[in-house]
Amino acid sequence: MAATRYSSNDLRRQVGSPRSKGRENKDTLCRNILIYGNCRYEDQGCTFNHDQNKNPPPQGDVVKKAFNVDSPSFTPASQQSAPAKKSTLSSQAASAAPFTPRGVGTPSLPQTVEPSVFNPAAIREFTPQNYDISNTNTNGVTQDNGLYNDPFTAMGSMASALPAAGQFNLYAAEHNALTASGAQFYPQHGAFPTAPLQPPNYHLYQPFDTYRQDLQPWQRATYDFFMPAKMREEIQRKMFATQQVMPNSGLPQLERWHSLFPLDTNNRKNTSSFGYPSWVYKAQNSRTGSHYALRRLEGYRLTNEKAILSVMKEWKKIKNASIVTVHEAFTTREFGDSSLIFAYDYHPLSKTLQEQHLQPAHGNRYRAPSAVPENVLWGYICQIANALKTIHSNKLAARCLEPSKIILTDHNRIRLAACAILDVVQFEINTKTVQELQQEDLVKFGRLVLSLATGAPPAHLNNIQAALDSLGAKYSANLRDAVAWLIAPPNPGESKSIDNLISGVATHMTTFFDLSLQDNDEKQFHLAKELENGRVARSVMKLMTVVERGDLGGTQAWSETGDRYQLKLFRDYVFHRVEADGKPNLSIGHMLTCMSKLEAGVDEMVALTSRDNETVFVLTYRELKKMFDRSFNELVKHSKTGAPGANN
Numbered sequence: 016m017a018a019t020r021y022s023s024n025d026l027r028r029q030v031g032s033p034r035s036k037g038r039e040n041k042d043t044l045c046r047n048i049l050i051y052g053n054c055r056y057e058d059q060g061c062t063f064n065h066d067q068n069k070n071p072p073p074q075g076d077v078v079k080k081a082f083n084v085d086s087p088s089f090t091p092a093s094q095q096s097a098p099a100k101k102s103t104l105s106s107q108a109a110s111a112a113p114f115t116p117r118g119v120g121t122p123s124l125p126q127t128v129e130p131s132v133f134n135p136a137a138i139r140e141f142t143p144q145n146y147d148i149s150n151t152n153t154n155g156v157t158q159d160n161g162l163y164n165d166p167f168t169a170m171g172s173m174a175s176a177l178p179a180a181g182q183f184n185l186y187a188a189e190h191n192a193l194t195a196s197g198a199q200f201y202p203q204h205g206a207f208p209t210a211p212l213q214p215p216n217y218h219l220y221q222p223f224d225t226y227r228q229d230l231q232p233w234q235r236a237t238y239d240f241f242m243p244a245k246m247r248e249e250i251q252r253k254m255f256a257t258q259q260v261m262p263n264s265g266l267p268q269l270e271r272w273h274s275l276f277p278l279d280t281n282n283r284k285n286t287s288s289f290g291y292p293s294w295v296y297k298a299q300n301s302r303t304g305s306h307y308a309l310r311r312l313e314g315y316r317l318t319n320e321k322a323i324l325s326v327m328k329e330w331k332k333i334k335n336a337s338i339v340t341v342h343e344a345f346t347t348r349e350f351g352d353s354s355l356i357f358a359y360d361y362h363p364l365s366k367t368l369q370e371q372h373l374q375p376a377h378g379n380r381y382r383a384p385s386a387v388p389e390n391v392l393w394g395y396i397c398q399i400a401n402a403l404k405t406i407h408s409n410k411l412a413a414r415c416l417e418p419s420k421i422i423l424t425d426h427n428r429i430r431l432a433a434c435a436i437l438d439v440v441q442f443e444i445n446t447k448t449v450q451e452l453q454q455e456d457l458v459k460f461g462r463l464v465l466s467l468a469t470g471a472p473p474a475h476l477n478n479i480q481a482a483l484d485s486l487g488a489k490y491s492a493n494l495r496d497a498v499a500w501l502i503a504p505p506n507p508g509e510s511k512s513i514d515n516l517i518s519g520v521a522t523h524m525t526t527f528f529d530l531s532l533q534d535n536d537e538k539q540f541h542l543a544k545e546l547e548n549g550r551v552a553r554s555v556m557k558l559m560t561v562v563e564r565g566d567l568g569g570t571q572a573w574s575e576t577g578d579r580y581q582l583k584l585f586r587d588y589v590f591h592r593v594e595a596d597g598k599p600n601l602s603i604g605h606m607l608t609c610m611s612k613l614e615a616g617v618d619e620m621v622a623l624t625s626r627d628n629e630t631v632f633v634l635t636y637r638e639l640k641k642m643f644d645r646s647f648n649e650l651v652k653h654s655k656t657g658a659p660g661a662n663n
């Protein structure tokens with residue numbers, strides 16, 4: 016802006032004040048001080064008062080003057096009904112057109128408006144799009160009596176003043192509630208109309224950028240909008256495994272379980288773990304539809320009902336990320352024998368530690384499996400210690416700590432997979448106390464780690480000392496000491512506990528904890544992206560229910576007429592774009608942006624052209640969103656099921 020625009024004289028001329036002289040001016044506070052905080056003409060002859068503290072004009076005096084800013088002749092007609100507000104500032108802003116965001120409608124401009132320093136049209140350029148307002152005096156920037164508060168400096172104080180989640184609905188179509196709650200953000204501006212909080216536009220696509228900061232915008236690719244391909248593939252494979260069925264498996268349907276699918280990778284009848292051959296099946300619960308892993312102990316005959324009841328009562332309390340949760344146990348004769356079944360959480364595509372580390376590489380049975388890296392071993396130690404801590408604190412013992420009964424459910428993530436079984440099976444014959452069983456847990460834990468470190472199954476570890484000595488070549492003394500401590504019997508009169516081990520491996524625990532937090536951060540980042548995609552997907556689904564539908568509720572070609580026609584053209588604009596040479600434009604960024612703008616109902620204009628180029632509609636996303644909502648609501652009214660979410 017030209018410097019002259021800010022001169023106090025000019026300002027006064029614009030507001031229609033008569034030129035005052037000498038002493039009179041000295042009493043009047045210079046408007047440049049009011050508006051800009053200083054007056055560059057102070058030392059160049061500006062005759063107004065530049066000391067804000069000097070002679071503040073008494074409120075009563077103002078109304079007595081023939082010409083003053085609150086004089087009714089300067090008050091726009093549209094504002095007269097509002098309670099008169101005392102102000103010593105320029106009336107220019109008061110008579111300026113009330114700001115209305117583009118596309119909301121034509122603001123009712125007062126007819127007597129004089130040339131204005133404040134050009135609302137210009138102010139709009141600073142307004143964040145889709146900024147819904149209920150107070151037409153506000154336009155997204157703090158604006159009152161000619162004062163312009165830089166929204167960007169204001170944001171700092173806003174950040175701390177942001178309302179707690181739940182105070183308003185981020186997904187609300189209208190944000191008037193926000194405007195109303197704006198008052199609390201400007202307590203210091205009590206005398207001014209409160210401007211609404213400028214909320215970030217929650218509806219617009221907002222991918223996080225923490226993890227790809229090194230990329231320039233033009234280097235972004237489609238996959239930047241989605242989770243990494245590897246992660247997606249892994250999750251999809253797991254989903255596929257969960258849904259897998261085997262129609263002619265010959266497996267029975269149990270009372271409340273169906274679609275049994277065998278998970279065992281060999282059909283050896285191995286009785287070493289429980290004293291009975293055991294089999295694992297994936298099955299779907301008929302009541303909940305969820306999938307579980309059922310472990311069946313073949314040929315087990317239950318003699319004491321209390322065994323299941325009392326053991327399960329205790330084990331159902333155990334919730335730990337390193338233990339596969341056990342839900343129930345029951346007996347069945349559906350397999351043609353008397354079987355005991357345990358229902359566990361199902362972890363698709365898991366492998367036992369035995370399969371992962373102790374079996375020769377597939378297709379090469381002469382080559383020993385490669386050694387488990389030390390950091391992976393420490394990860395296992397931390398997770399098993401975590402599991403044992405919970406189990407032992409609940410006065411239980413894990414008992415089944417074998418490589419074939421610990422499953423790997425994700426990258427280096429393990430879980431004890433056969434808890435509670437031995438407690439039921441040996442309910443009547445067990446003669447050991449829980450403390451003794453817990454001591455045994457520690458020894459089994461040590462043998463398990465030793466087995467993984469040496470590559471020999473626990474049953475083959477006959478010379479423990481030799482195996483421990485061999486660790487020195489591959490692993491740190493720290494690891495060797497931890498394993499030796501676990502396996503060694505406690506000193507007479509002493510007992511070892513899992514707490515002792517946890518204190519001893521605290522540094523490894525913190526390393527593992529940190530890695531797990533980092534992993535969590537990364538997943539959170541991908542989750543945030545998928546949140547955006549989920550929203551866009553819902554909007555696309557809604558749009559697809561409307562366009563090309565045909566007739567509805569007796570209206571012929573409903574989807575080709577009225578609002579629906581424009582939505583159809585919008586669909587073309589978003590998804591069927593072509594280049595000048597007719598080649599399809601498949602920019603995913605364009606699709607995501609348009610759909611999220613639609614969801615946000617921003618005030619940006621969009622031109623929709625019919626396919627024959629005969630008709631062009633120029634409208635805002637806000638208008639389109641209204642059409643979209645109207646059309647969809649009409650559909651909902653005619654539907655049997657009602658609003659989405661009421662049914663699946």
Ligand SMILES: Nc1ncnc2c1ncn2[C@@H]1O[C@H](COP(=O)(O)OP(=O)(O)OP(=O)(O)O)[C@@H](O)[C@H]1O
Pocket residue numbers: 278279280281283285288293294295308339359360361362363364365366367369370419420422432
């Ligand atoms: N909760 C579970 N969720 C998903 N898969 C599981 C679960 N528990 C076990 N499995 C899988 O079932 C398969 C068979 O497990 P099992 O414990 O019978 O191993 P195994 O090597 O056959 O042992 P054994 O020789 O003692 O029968 C393994 O591949 C294992 O990963």
